[in-house]
Amino acid sequence: MKRILLAALLACAALPAWAQGAYPNRPIRWIVGFGAGGVGDMTARLVGQKLSEGLGQPVVVENRPSAGGIVATETVARAAPDGHTLLLVTATAATAPHLFSTLPYHPINDFEFVSQIASFPHIIVTGANAPYRSLQDLMAASRATPGQVNLGSVSVGTALHLSLALFQSMGNLPVEIVTYRTTGDLLNATATGDIGGAMEVAATTLGQISGGRLRALAVTSPRRIDVLPGVPTVAESGLPDYTVMTWNGMAAPRGTPRPVVDRLNAELRRVLALPEIRDRLLPLAVVPTPTTPEAMRQLLVDETALWGRVITAAKIERR
Structure with a gap:
């Protein structure tokens, strides 16, 4: 009986955090690759406050500005895949691969995408x-x-x-x-x-x-x-084929369990439908646009291809 009990305890210890108890079980860090005051930072803080209420844990927005958002993105790519470290993904993620000779992460394959948040x-x-x-x-x-x-x-x-x-x-x-x-x-x-x-x-x-x-x-x-x-x-x-929309979204490290991704997606959808959130965003021409995880990933794939063509045409050299 002791051996069976010990084996059960060891098996529980080997389970990821999300399986051992309700997710989340501690504060969540939401990393933003820009300084305070911009649209991305404002959106993350506004949405993060309401996410905290739904998830039952603080969602702490952490600004990590750097060229190309590399510092913030690498921080999340290297974090434990348990849903407690998240990234505010922006259109910068689609341009960085074409502007830098090397990146310390793969901007698509090293992440699980949760949802788009807004477009503007x-x-x-x-x-x-x-x-x-x-x-x-x-x-x-x-x-x-x-x-x-x-x-x-x-x-x-x-x-x-x-x-x-x-x-x-x-x-x-x-x-x-x-x-x-x-x-x-x-x-x-x-x-x-x-x-x-x-x-x-x-x-x-x-x-x-x-x-x-x-x-x-x-x-x-x-x-x-x-x-x-x-x-x-x-x-x-006069330019009938010209349309550009900027966007942001949420991502987690690769390997984050799908139940965690789905929980975050559901909470984002709930928050973005709240009248008080829409009343704050829409007067700034920021439109809540929640999506499926798969649609968020495809958006980044498509935008990466688009901006690659623009950067090549503009003859902007890699750093």
């Missing part, structure tokens, strides 16, 4: 005092005076920079793309007329648009957005 458009803005009343005006001016109209974005290789490079390429625009270290620097240069226009996330520009400092020319979404119904899409403005 970019927006092309100009200064409120600029002569461009529409995106067509901006494109016409750039073609009439090659090299005289500059466009701006944040750092090389970001989704914003690559979206602008795609716009430049599809529009056959003879412009130089100027990159800035921070969103604040970029929008200030746009407002003062140092550059003709900029590509930014809608959520970070809405305040300056409503405040009269910036003028919205076009959104990159397939349809106009509710918070700026009078602003046309890029497709409506």
Whole structure:
């Protein structure tokens, strides 16, 4: 009897944490590869608070900013696959393989994907005092005076920079793309007329648009957005095949048990359907878009292929 009892105890000890007791059984770390204040960080903190209530354990958002989100992504890739360390996946995961010679992880195969969380458009803005009343005006001016109209974005290789490079390429625009270290620097240069226009996330520009400092020319979404119904899409403005949406989602280390992934997926769906969450996100043009784990993985596969083509066309060298 003692031998049987000992064998049973050893078998229980060998079971993963999720099988020994209810998941989660301690606080969850949600790693974000950007500093505080951006759309990804804001979304993670807003959603994480409600996840904590449903899961019965704190969900602690931890910012680990670095180029390409590599530090945050590697941290999660190397974590125990028990659902207690999660990653906020962003479009950066699709661009990093084409921008860095080596990565300390495989951006797809080293993770179990839980769900997409949200999608949101970019927006092309100009200064409120600029002569461009529409995106067509901006494109016409750039073609009439090659090299005289500059466009701006944040750092090389970001989704914003690559979206602008795609716009430049599809529009056959003879412009130089100027990159800035921070969103604040970029929008200030746009407002003062140092550059003709900029590509930014809608959520970070809405305040300056409503405040009269910036003028919205076009959104990159397939349809106009509710918070700026009078602003046309890029497709409506002369580039019918141009559509770009940025997104974020949740992933866990490879080997995380499917019951844990399913529990997280169900909780995310519940949280993203809450009126108080939608009331906070939708005014920022951030749309909750929960998916299956398989759809989240396929999104990253498709986006990796798309941005690989853009990066090659833009002749951006690997670091």
